[in-house]
Amino acid sequence: MRHGIRYSLLFLLVLLVACSEPEKPAPELLVYSARNEHLIKPLFDRFTEQTGIVVNYVTDKAGPLLTRLQAEGENSPADLLMTVDAGNLWQANEVGVLAPVESAILNNNVPPHLRGADNSWFSLTIRARTMVYNTDTLSPTDLSTYEALAAPEWKGRLCLRTSKKVYNQSLVATMIAALGEEQTEQIVAGWVNNLAIDPLSNDTKVMEAVALGQCEVGIVNTYYYGRLMKKKPATPLALFWPNQQGEGAQGRGVHVNVSGVGITRASQHKALAQQLIEWLTTPEAQQILMDLNQEYPVNSSVEMNAELQAWGAFKGDQVDVSEAGRLQAAAVKLMDRAGYR
Amino acid sequence: MASPLPASFSSSRPFVGANHHGRGLRQLNTVVKIAGIFTVLMALAPLLVIIWSWSSDQTEVWQHLIETQLSTLLRNTLVLVIGVGSGVTLLGVSLAWLTVMCEFPGRRWLDWALMLPMAMPAYVLAFVVLGIFDFAGPLQQGLHSWFGSDYRYIDIRHEAAVIAVLVLVFYPYVYMLARSAFLAQSTDIMEAARVLGANRWRAFFRVALPMARPAIIAGTSLAIMETLADFGTVAVFNYDTFTTAIYKSWFGLFNLQAAAQLASLLLLFVALALMAEKYSRGSRSYTQSDRKQHRFRHQLSPLQAFAASAFCGLVLLLAFVLPVLQLLQWVLLEGLQAMDARYLNLLWRTLLLGGAAAILTVALALLLAFGRRRAKTRLRTFYDLGTLGYALPGSVLAVGIMLSFTFVDNQFVAPLLELFGLQAKPLLLGSVFALLAAYWVRFLAVANGPVDSSLQRIRPSIPEAARSLGSHSWPLLWQIYLPILRPGLLTAMVLVFVDVMKEMPATLLLRPYGWDTLAVRIYEMTSEGEWERAALPALTLILVGLLPVIQAVRQSASR
Numbered sequence: 001m002r003h004g005i006r007y008s009l010l011f012l013l014v015l016l017v018a019c020s021e022p023e024k025p026a027p028e029l030l031v032y033s034a035r036n037e038h039l040i041k042p043l044f045d046r047f048t049e050q051t052g053i054v055v056n057y058v059t060d061k062a063g064p065l066l067t068r069l070q071a072e073g074e075n076s077p078a079d080l081l082m083t084v085d086a087g088n089l090w091q092a093n094e095v096g097v098l099a100p101v102e103s104a105i106l107n108n109n110v111p112p113h114l115r116g117a118d119n120s121w122f123s124l125t126i127r128a129r130t131m132v133y134n135t136d137t138l139s140p141t142d143l144s145t146y147e148a149l150a151a152p153e154w155k156g157r158l159c160l161r162t163s164k165k166v167y168n169q170s171l172v173a174t175m176i177a178a179l180g181e182e183q184t185e186q187i188v189a190g191w192v193n194n195l196a197i198d199p200l201s202n203d204t205k206v207m208e209a210v211a212l213g214q215c216e217v218g219i220v221n222t223y224y225y226g227r228l229m230k231k232k233p234a235t236p237l238a239l240f241w242p243n244q245q246g247e248g249a250q251g252r253g254v255h256v257n258v259s260g261v262g263i264t265r266a267s268q269h270k271a272l273a274q275q276l277i278e279w280l281t282t283p284e285a286q287q288i289l290m291d292l293n294q295e296y297p298v299n300s301s302v303e304m305n306a307e308l309q310a311w312g313a314f315k316g317d318q319v320d321v322s323e324a325g326r327l328q329a330a331a332v333k334l335m336d337r338a339g340y341r
Numbered sequence: 342m343a344s345p346l347p348a349s350f351s352s353s354r355p356f357v358g359a360n361h362h363g364r365g366l367r368q369l370n371t372v373v374k375i376a377g378i379f380t381v382l383m384a385l386a387p388l389l390v391i392i393w394s395w396s397s398d399q400t401e402v403w404q405h406l407i408e409t410q411l412s413t414l415l416r417n418t419l420v421l422v423i424g425v426g427s428g429v430t431l432l433g434v435s436l437a438w439l440t441v442m443c444e445f446p447g448r449r450w451l452d453w454a455l456m457l458p459m460a461m462p463a464y465v466l467a468f469v470v471l472g473i474f475d476f477a478g479p480l481q482q483g484l485h486s487w488f489g490s491d492y493r494y495i496d497i498r499h500e501a502a503v504i505a506v507l508v509l510v511f512y513p514y515v516y517m518l519a520r521s522a523f524l525a526q527s528t529d530i531m532e533a534a535r536v537l538g539a540n541r542w543r544a545f546f547r548v549a550l551p552m553a554r555p556a557i558i559a560g561t562s563l564a565i566m567e568t569l570a571d572f573g574t575v576a577v578f579n580y581d582t583f584t585t586a587i588y589k590s591w592f593g594l595f596n597l598q599a600a601a602q603l604a605s606l607l608l609l610f611v612a613l614a615l616m617a618e619k620y621s622r623g624s625r626s627y628t629q630s631d632r633k634q635h636r637f638r639h640q641l642s643p644l645q646a647f648a649a650s651a652f653c654g655l656v657l658l659l660a661f662v663l664p665v666l667q668l669l670q671w672v673l674l675e676g677l678q679a680m681d682a683r684y685l686n687l688l689w690r691t692l693l694l695g696g697a698a699a700i701l702t703v704a705l706a707l708l709l710a711f712g713r714r715r716a717k718t719r720l721r722t723f724y725d726l727g728t729l730g731y732a733l734p735g736s737v738l739a740v741g742i743m744l745s746f747t748f749v750d751n752q753f754v755a756p757l758l759e760l761f762g763l764q765a766k767p768l769l770l771g772s773v774f775a776l777l778a779a780y781w782v783r784f785l786a787v788a789n790g791p792v793d794s795s796l797q798r799i800r801p802s803i804p805e806a807a808r809s810l811g812s813h814s815w816p817l818l819w820q821i822y823l824p825i826l827r828p829g830l831l832t833a834m835v836l837v838f839v840d841v842m843k844e845m846p847a848t849l850l851l852r853p854y855g856w857d858t859l860a861v862r863i864y865e866m867t868s869e870g871e872w873e874r875a876a877l878p879a880l881t882l883i884l885v886g887l888l889p890v891i892q893a894v895r896q897s898a899s900r
Contacts, residue, residue: 030854036866036868036869037857037862037865038865056854056855057854058852058853059849059861059864060849060850061592061736061868062592063588063592063736064739064740064850067597067850068743071743071744071747071770072747072771073747073751075750075751075755077771091595094595162579164576164585164588164589164593166592166593169593197496198579199579201471201577201578202870203870204870205475205477208475208476208477209476211477212477212494214476214494224870328593328595329594329595332593332594333405333409333594336405336409336410337408337409341579
């Protein structure tokens with residue numbers, strides 16, 4: 001008897017605590033973020049320090065966050081959507097949850113091919129998905145393009161991350177944009193044919209396999225390489241920038257993807273939200289973003305840090321990153337057909 | 342249509358003496374019935390949302406799937422279900438039998454220690470196992486430095502490894518339920534079988550096992566449903582199943598409709614499997630005497646005893662000790678920089694959500710169990726449907742819940758608010774209530790088993806006796822029922838509490854801001870592959886999850 005009452009009281013208390021949100025006078029923003037807390041919190045803290053605007057956030061995968069935004073519709077409490085991968089940003093705009101933004105500051109800080117259609121979203125950082133090779137067995141002269149890794153001489157020497165990861169889906173999508181579906185499918189099938197071991201679940205595992213000689217070359221995002229080398233500087237790995245020379249598609253440059261942010265259509269604080277995005281593209285914020293995760297700043301006026309400089313300069317693919325979204329479904333199906341797991 | 346319930350409802354007894362209804366009791370029965378139906382409807386809503394996806398035409402996606410992956414997906418999913426299903430049954434039953442019926446060194450201690458792996462989330466064990474056994478892991482690196490360059494690396498990302506991980510995580514379901522079933526069996530039945538000339542094995546297979554069957558089936562069903570819903574483990578091993586295809590359709594093809602259609606197919610499989618089980622069981626049921634008796638344990642020969650200790654010890658080592666040590670090493674490697682005041686907040690929210698959800702879920706499961714006892718067969722099937730959500734991948738069920746809440750918000754709540762001149766804003770979505778409701782819908786299946794089987798133990802004679810002594814309905818409920826139900830309710834609460842703490846996708850999707858839990862933190866660290874940084878929240882989650890497990894075991898042992 002006593003227990004029952006005690007439990008019911010506890011439950012009521014929980015509900016009360018849960019449902020009572022005290023009114024706060026300070027202006028607040030809510031961000032739905034597919035970027036992790038430890039990569040956004042330092043930024044938001046700095047922004048709050050400078051402006052007094054409090055930034056709250058909910059983290060999840062991009063897909064569920066987008067579904068949640070859609071479900072909430074015009075009632076959504078979210079002011080901004082922040083995510084990695086142009087494909088996700090493109091999809092968010094496609095389903096109409098983002099509002100266009102007119103801002104001279106943003107147009108100045110973010111190049112056009114790194115913005116969404118009608119300025120519905122803006123890239124904040126650039127990440128290159130490039131080759132990593134074992135320095136004990138290969139030299140840079142052995143490598144040339146993404147496509148070349150499909151050649152028979154690479155049989156049993158290639159490692160890849162699973163095709164389920166959006167980074168690979170975007171890579172193949174931009175290949176479709178450059179080479180067409182038919183040729184891309186042949187290349188992906190060639191990659192699969194050359195795999196030394198089954199596709200791995202993340203980039204770090206790919207690099208470990210390359211370093212241990214399971215294979216000689218893999219394709220990874222640069223910041224994973226930076227993270228690994230910080231931990232184990234003696235690892236025999238180096239980055240290679242593919243597709244730097246030649247005509248047309250062959251010299252299109254390294255595949256770049258972005259992380260970015262857009263303002264939701266439902267936002268009741270669009271001016272504040274715009275203020276936050278503008279601040280995120282300023283050199284100060286860009287510097288923090290770069291140092292947090294070794295990603296490339298989207299604002300070209302920002303000086304590269306020592307680490308990024310050490311990796312050397314490269315030519316990035318200038319294709320509009322929205323293509324990665326438009327062709328993502330086609331890329332997924334193509335990889336399924338080619339047997340790329 | 343059945344549910345993973347260790348119950349064979351051979352008699353539909355009203356839950357109070359039916360012969361002479363008092364008015365209070367009639368009211369109570371009606372309330373229970375209506376509340377029960379309402380509860381089931383709520384549990385069914387998300388499933389209906391998912392089945393509703395068939396209203397859109399996704400022929401193209403299906404054609405693509407059939408041409409490329411579908412046969413592999415079906416094969417792999419089937420292999421997992423059969424492998425994990427038989428694995429957990431063998432392991433869970435044999436361990437339960439050993440600890441309950443035999444005597445060997447360490448038994449007393451292994452008895453509760455073997456439940457510890459329950460607190461280990463599948464996704465954590467998966468990444469730890471891969472961390473230990475992978476190319477770059479300590480084991481293969483050790484071998485490599487031992488044998489030098491002659492050593493050939495072994496890729497352990499094999500079907501068998503996936504099955505092994507899932508078996509090690511899910512066997513406690515079977516172990517716990519089978520253990521209680523064996524504990525409840527009186528040894529005199531076994532003695533009788535022995536006297537009648539059956540040897541020890543025969544007595545086990547012909548007497549003890551059939552009597553424990555409903556409990557074992559319930560545990561195995563839970564494990565199989567968990568397996569079907571699992572995404573974390575198969576993702577770590579890059580093993581293609583139905584679940585990975587569901588996520589691929591959703592995140593890769595941006596096609597939630599097709600994902601939901603795949604998911605509803607999964608539901609259909611589960612429903613069919615459970616139905617098949619029910620038919621095979623028929624209407625057999627066993628009643629047992631509750632006579633307290635002295636338990637005689639088998640005295641094993643020294644060799645047998647050693648083998649028993651080694652077997653139980655090995656399972657514990659693999660499923661719990663090794664992973665915890667590896668996590669500990671990572672925590673020490675990373676340092677405790679993540680330990681700050683916010684960490685306590687994470688812990689507090691985790692416990693609060695787990696506790697509240699456990700109480701709510703068990704209360705509702707009890708309500709349903711009462712309702713089910715009174716129900717006619719058709720209604721019972723309807724009740725059982727509500728538990729199917731457990732087999733769905735977490736994100737999919739969470740979306741179903743979210744969409745059904747949005748529907749209520751937009752159709753009923755907003756107009757009401759506007760009617761009163763208030764600003765229309767959603768009440769359900771983005772509230773803690775929504776999160777608790779999600780937990781409850783997901784884990785109803787888990788609470789059902791123990792609650793229902795403890796209700797089975799109340800014979801009509803008990804409340805009748807109480808009533809003849811002048812006791813009325815509500816006091817009757819508190820004073821008579823609760824003490825009898827307590828062990829079952831506690832087991833149910835522990836299972837739900839631990840499951841809620843481990844739950845990731847629904848928590849991520851439905852939590853209001855500020856309600857981060859340990860599982861959320863694990864997700865954040867692992868989503869970009871930083872396993873070592875996830876070790877601290879993972880270890881905390883396991884250790885905190887252990888407290889209720891140990892408590893429950895002490896309760897059940899002291900009976």
